[in-house]
Amino acid sequence: MPRRPVVKKEYTLGERVYLVEIAKGLRLTWKHFVFNIKASFRKGPHTVPTCWQYPEDRREIAPIFRGAHMLQLNDKGQELCVGCGMCARACPAKCITVKRGKPAEGEEDRYAGKTMCSSFEIDMLRCIFCGNCEKACPKNAIVLGQDYELAEYEPGLCIYDKKRLISNFLKAKAEGRLKPPPAPIPIDAPPVKKKTAVKKMAPGKTKAKGGERAEKGKGTSVKEEDKGPDK
């Protein structure tokens, strides 16, 4: 490709004297100055249009935002999660650990399903907020909420347990920031093929990671404490 010749711009006398051009520039900065001064007296969430003062001004978050997780309850206050572990399987970061359990005697009305999760842990340090758990959940129990300030003073606090996930839900409910339920899947959709069992990791591999991680790696596959009565 032939190079274009460099054309040197011929300056007019006014441009060479430079003072006029400075005056033009001053006019431009003055416009911005006045505009922003006026804007800073305006009432509203943020004063200078391009700046949001973060702790005070917050951006509006979309209803489908993917923030901190929560475990939903239904209208009767029953836990929706049945501990099936689909979320743990769908999770690409392998940060969810679910243990399925059977509700204790006399506590059946606390749970919507016949089974429940006896423990539900999410390692927020590993979570990538992809939302696959949400999509995988058959009961719409796990949902990614709108909280995004997830910093903690201790790394241990970043592993959310069931209690915390439910309290996240209660908080969101109190503030009216619940996620709208997903659109129903059309009935005439082709039936989902049953997946083959998840390949277990080679034992050597999990051991190589060592310590806690190996345990969690195992934890991603569902452990069934007792089998449900329907199976």
Add this chain to the structure above:
Amino acid sequence: MADWQIDLIKVVFIWAWALLIAVVMTWVERRASAMMQDRLGPNRAGPFGLLQPLADGIKLFTKEDIIPERARKILFILGPILFALPAFSTYAVVPFGDKIVIGGKEIILQVSDVNIGFLYVLALSAIAVYGMVIGGWASNSKYSILGGLRATAQLISYEVPMGLALLTIVLLYGTFSLREIVLQQQGTFLGFLPNWGFFKQPVGFIIFLVAAYAEANRVPFDLPECESELVTGYHTEYGSMRLGLYLFGEYVNLVALSAITVSLFFGGWALPYVDMGKFLGPVSYGIASFLVFFLKQAFFLFLFVWVRWTVPRFRYDQLMGLGWKALIPLGLVNLFITALLVQLTT
């Protein structure tokens, strides 16, 4: 009160006042620049961030004072002092108000009405150059020395047009005393224009203003400190309050320069068409004249900030070219014409 007591009060007052303006200027600089660039600027410390300069000052004071091992110690210490002191001292001859009558005693609002106030200003601004040059040379660092070199060349070449511009003012008013010059700028000429130096010497004013920006090391002439090429130029190696003195001295310099600009070209404390002395009492007249002077000064202080965030930095050869090929010939021609006119009219 004895005369020396009054003088002492004036000195302390004007010193504190200049310091206060300089402190507020650091705040104005940051907030106004933010507003011009659609940002917010420091707004956390105190109302509107007004305590930010105080916080910066405390930070600079409590930092460790480091003198580089290979630096020339005495010169290194002397640098910031030489830079800041002349800036403070310039204010001694500035007439910051007319006069105030308290208890039957007439007090002139000027620390000292020396009859060579003009030369004093020029001499002090020349000394301030040494602060930069010595600071740059003593720190034994490549960036500092380049900054010092640039400061030398730049300030020497802009001292000349500044002197030429000021000479035209001397020719016009026939005196070196700043107070005399301000007094001669009262009233109007040609029937409608205020009798200001600006209207009689527009070219001189422009030359003076450009040279003043170069003297104060402000953008577009801040080549001695030029962040993008020389880290921060002559004060790269400085830290803690020595750096603070350099930074602060710059603002005091601005205050002094805009005060000189106002008293030479914009009629000092007087309002253009109104004679305040006629309808104000002796005390309120003194205060009013002080405030008028301050307002005019504030405009030029803001202009420094305004220009800084509008105009990009000059290249080095452009800077020298402007100084030697444009301003000095222009100043000489202007001086010649002024001398001719003065000779013909008197």
